[in-house]
Amino acid sequence: MEITVVAEPALRLVGIEKHYGPTVAVAGIDLDVIEGEFVTLLGPSGCGKTTTLGLIAGFFHPTAGEIYLKGRPVVDLPSFQRDIGVVFQDYALFPHMTAAENVAFGLRMRKVPPAEIAKRVADALDLVQLAGLGERRPLQMSGGQRQRVALARALVINPTVLLLDEPLSNLDLKLREEMRVEIASIQRRLGITTVFVTHDQSEALVMSNRIAVMNAGRIEQIGDPSDIYERPATRFVAEFIGRMNLFSGQVTAARTVKTARGLEIGVPVPQEIAAGAAVHVAVRPERTHLLRDKPADGLALRGTLRQVLYLGPTREFHVDRSVAEERRTRDDGVCAVPEDRGRPLDRTDATAHTAGKPLADLRDHGGVVALAFGRVEIDQLHTGKW
């Protein structure tokens, strides 16, 4: 006899909506998070991600929809009966309690015997590398330490789901990058189902099993980090995650795409798209090269080099097609070149006449250059209204 086991998602949201009067904060969200998964709700402020987290936590009641935790409907349960762990953006530690008392709080509420509480609190503080600091009060601790206390406090109760509301946004950059890795590794080690809310895309890309990109109260796209970055499903996702050059144009008879301003892009246009169809082409800056002159195949954006931004590992070259015309047009492009390549011009330029040119030349803003796209470099081609 064969037995099929259908895994019950640890967390399931079905048609969740939250309205505040005429304002719609969450406009219908469906989401399954499987056991042990790390899912990030990513979006700009006001996209409804924190509201969604609050609905899962039971801080307020959804206008419509169902929430299941391990198959159990919880929409009508108050927060304290949901068995969740929450780490707040401001940590929300209890200032009148020591770190250890903060961590012990959830266990005390669950009437765990004192001896066991002591042991589990010590273990939890150990887990977040705060062993020996249990007697400190939150006000005597650094931001990073408070963050760890908050994490330990949420983890010690072994919740069904761990909810993290922008927990890293109050830390400085160095600490933030450290905590990213640490939280992710603790999460993997404990195998705890986690929903993480952030507006920081690099956080989302580094930490998540899956990312749900949210906009205007809806999930625009959900997928693993490389899906989201490499194959954005909507224009919003393409522009929100990373940098993106976007060009709108028409399919030509030669199966290329030509923008209204005459830029021709050699993109492999699928057969089902007829010549003349309106399409959008999206190219990541790091997939373009900068050339001194237009390449032989002509598939390049020729324009004025307006800006060179030194970003450390890469250098961004902003090419402005509209030299004398209005400034911002969709045909402007950005090229990102890794610094270790030294000279941005020598990568693909077969003519080699620029190979020996020093980089300094390109720093002269206003020089005329070409932003080239090879055939394989196109990230996305979308038809119609994208």
Place this chain on the structure above:
Amino acid sequence: MPRILTRRWRATSGPWALLCTVVGFVYLFSLGPILITAAVSFNQTNRSFFPPRGFSLRWWERAFAPEWIDPLLFSLKLGSLTALLATLLALPLAFALYRYRFAGRNALIALTLGPLMLPTLVTGVGLLQLFQYLGWREYIGFTALLVGHVVICMPFAVRTVSISLQTLPPNVELAAASLGATRWLAMRHVVLPLIKSGVVAGAVFAFIHSFTDVNLSIFLARPGEVPITVKILGFLEFGFAPTLAAVSVITLLLPLILVAIVERVSGLGDFIYGDHRRG
């Protein structure tokens, strides 16, 4: 800069001298009467000389006779009960007024804080008439005083409690709920400990206001149920005497001692001087 230099510069500057003068006057007028009263209580004869002539403790002995001690104890009892009731009422009121939006909220705020603006004298006359109109003559005395004092003292408690509610760190209640605390447990283990100093400050202000009130008490007292302030006022008709000076000093010291104790135990200073220390 060496400290001595700063001081010399300040001493010679105009604004500094002006500040010293103003502060000097403030101290003169706030401490002067107290010191004079205290001194007068040690006069040899039954005359209120200042500086005192001779030295005697007999007026102090008289101040501790039942004639004075009874109203003093009465005021203490009244003040304590008022503080307790006003605070117990203020807690839920402050929560309702500053946490929720509901119909009639503004009216309730006006009703609660109104007595702060009204002359207590008017409240006193009004309460007396109300009790008489309702036929509750037998309650005039302690009961009526208690009701009146709670009415005029509660605004202080509501204010301090609501201020402490506003300084409550955001999300701590949600955090408690997420950790499995029911509303009551979150209240007991998180909210109440965090607003404790506001609650205690409210109780202290209520006590002091009750203990020092004369405007309202003068209408609602009756023989045998007289607060110390009314008793002192009555005695003044016969002129100021060293006994009265001694009684006044006792009446003055009691609330001061109370404030000192509370300050020690729960940091009332946060509330009197602002709450920078609460973080």
